Amino acid sequence: MKYIKEERIKIDKSKITKLAAYHDPCNYGRKAQMLFGHGYFQEPRWIMDQCAEEWVDLYPMEMNQTCCGGGGGTLTTGNDEERVYYGRKKIDQIKASGAEMIVVPCHSCHGQLNNIKKEHGFEELEVKYLWEIVADALILK
Amino acid sequence: MTEADKRVNLDQLDHDSCRSWDYSQDFCVTCGICSSMCPVSGIDDFDPRKLVRMISLGMENEAVDSRWPWICTMCGKCEASCPMEIKISSIVRKIRSLRERDEVPGILHKGLETALKTGNNLGLPKEDFEFILEDVAEEIAEEPSFENFTVEIDKKGANILTTIHNKLVNTHTDDLKHWWKIFHAAGEDWTVPSENWEGTNWGLFTGDDEAMKKMSGRIVDHMKNLGAKNLLWPE
Amino acid sequence: MALKTLVIGNGSCAFDIVDNLLSKNVEVIIATRDNSLHQKFSEIMGQNITEIHTETTIHSCTGAIGNFTISMKNNNKSIIRIVDCIVIAEDSFRKTLFASYGLSPSTKTISLSDLDNPENYKNIADENKSFVLLKGLKFESNPVISKEVMDSSIKLASHGQSKIYILTKNLKVAGNRLEALYRKAKKAGIIFIKFTDSEPEFFQGEDGKTCIEFTDEVTKKNFSLTPDITVVDESIVPSDYLETLAKTFGLNIDCSGFLQSDNVHRLPAYTNRKGIFVAGPSRGISSPEDYKAEAGTAAIAVLNNSDKNNYDIKDKAYINKGGCVRCLTCYRICPHKTISLNSTLSVMPEGCEGCGLCTAECPKNAITIENLDHKFLIPDDKIQNADSASKPRITAFCCSRSAAEAYKLAVSIGLTLPEGLKIVEVPCAGSISLTHILNSLKNSTGGTIILTCHEGNCFSEKGNVFAHNRAKSVSKMISDAGYKKERLMTYTIASNMGKEFSNILNDFEKNIIDLE
Known part of the structure; x- marks a missing residue:
């Protein structure tokens, strides 16, 4: 964020061509708000604004954002059937937003969404890290 | 077995067994808002309200032995919606911590043990780690505009120290490149530690506070030893 | 001339009303059906001209505000008094609910009043370990009962009892600091078991102990409870005397039988008749503190009539004697019971609100109301x-x-x-x-x-x-x-x-x- 504000890096919005949606990870948003009194809701959205001409929010969002289903270590506990099942709501939510790309700043969410999109018939969905779209949109000197 | 045989005599339970837990579980009004918010509700007959109720009645052992705390995604929606401000996700974590360590499902505890021993969840030796990083750096350097890109490991006095998620040096090495490219474009002075570089802290998931402290402590040590000014911990 | 008021009642609310009125130099006549508060009333008598009639019931009432003629009966002795205002504050009854749970009272299965009775309390609390309190499982209980149940449980908990269960239907905690009390009860370690779709089953042993079996609706687990003491809740019902009083004074009652119709215009202490007021346990179910406040409100309502020059004696409606056939339709229909039944029917202007219901209903068009022709x-x-x-x-x-x-x-x-x-x-x-x-x-x-x-x-x-x-x-x-x-x-x-x-x-x- 600091880099973009100080113009240490420059961004070309036209490089992001797919309609993106942003997902708040439970730990960065809701739980940070509850534990530390500040949830990172606005900061990533500001970065989204810098990187894409147009992007959408999912509904519900921020404190009420739907869980991707991959948190709490469920990616590694072996309860895969359940984990895939939890993700159905997330995928429905992304489908409803009309987005072709979902941007997340969390490794668990990233892994989970990539893992389940096929089961829920949304294989064409592109899952990107927040920093990945920054890197994608960089103007290189 | 008949229905009556399965009946538990309620006044034989020790309702005080969990009363020292400071999560307000006794204030539950069984409204069920948490259950309606929970992504896991309905699976294996689980819902957060039941779990809170069981803890409040003192049915600790049943909760610890069940799969429920482990199928929870710890997303915290239950807690965010609770009108009585019961710390439901802390309860889940507490119950996870009460499970015998070798009964912790999946690779969570094994990975954590490996990390405590070797510095990362994979048990990846230092040489292999450095090799992978440099390999990825070379790949970046082959791209236009990144010709002179290098990764400086264990550099002292760097502005930013970054940790690495184990999957990025395992199956997803390409995903290492995004941050590095941003650093490069911004002309950032950055580094990666060669040992104990693991950013993921599975103590959070297994409810193991000691391990969590140790893992975080290592990162603090890095900051001190390498004299880095800022930490990037993208977990 | 001092305002003369008849107070009908036997409890602390009636006592408070009398106390309030005496302090404002109102002349008070007390009529109680029993003599439970005789001593208490006697203490404040003597300061003013005050009469007290115990074991006395109201026989009839004629007239309107400022001129009610009351006939009372005391052991076949008839007492006639003329008063300006009337206040009714008869205590309500407690009805135990043993039968509705299929239980019978015993030393191990007791009522809420038994538990709260200071004479028994120490023995009960000392000798027993686990308690179950039933609340509103068969009939929805009033918040006053909810409060008493929680208060009693907290008292037991502070007495060192650790196994206290409250079995309840929906526990409504709106108002009257009930939510704070609920939190206090939770903190004291009292376990609430809530029933919305199911009901517990009760079995009573020969020793009088009650065994309860139920399915906890949250965990869906089957439990049983065999407490040392089972406390059965009570419901609060209006005194059976109120029905008689309603007939005697022509007062409307509410859906539970209390002496104030469910009508916003009657708040806080009014009835459908001018000069007749109702308070406390004759008006509805409230906490003792609220009853005390109501006693004050009723006293103020009486005192508002101190100046007799302000009585509205202008004719608002009058019955044309030539047209009237004494069919008594007006007497029956008047919502304020202000038609006087003497040799000829007449409207008592002091009590008349000029609503015109009689005019519209009179089959002979014999009643005229100003501006309503x-x-x-x-x-x-x-x-x-x-x-x-x-x-x-x-x-x-x-x-x-x-x-x-x-x-x-x-x-x-x-x-x-x-x-x-x-x-x-x-x-x-x-x-x-x-x-x-x-x-x-x-x-x-x-x-x-x-x-x-x-x-x-x-x-x-x-x-x-x-x-x-x-x-x-x-x-x-x-x-x-x-x-x-x-x-x-x-x-x-x-x-x-x-x-x-x-x-x-x-x-x-x-x-x-x-x-x-």
């Missing part, structure tokens, strides 16, 4: 011809307490109203007689609309209902006669509904134009 109210043909408006002429009967105010509001905020609108303000919609409606239909080119208070909100209790019923019967008559029944409509409205008033009238006008 249909001849004055309804535009006749001449006026109608003089009115050159091309729009349909609409007559709107408006209750002065609601619709007339809504009309004024609509005008003052500049809302559009039909051009041909003629407002007829009546004291109560119940005063609109069949003659009024028929004359209006005869003389209006457009239609007639009747706007009353909402149901349950009529100062005359049922005036609005009468108006709607009459309109319904006229509606039937005119449609049988081939006249469009859409020309007569009824609506309910409140005084703050100016916008709705305008909407109703404009829609009505539009429908009338469509008919033509």
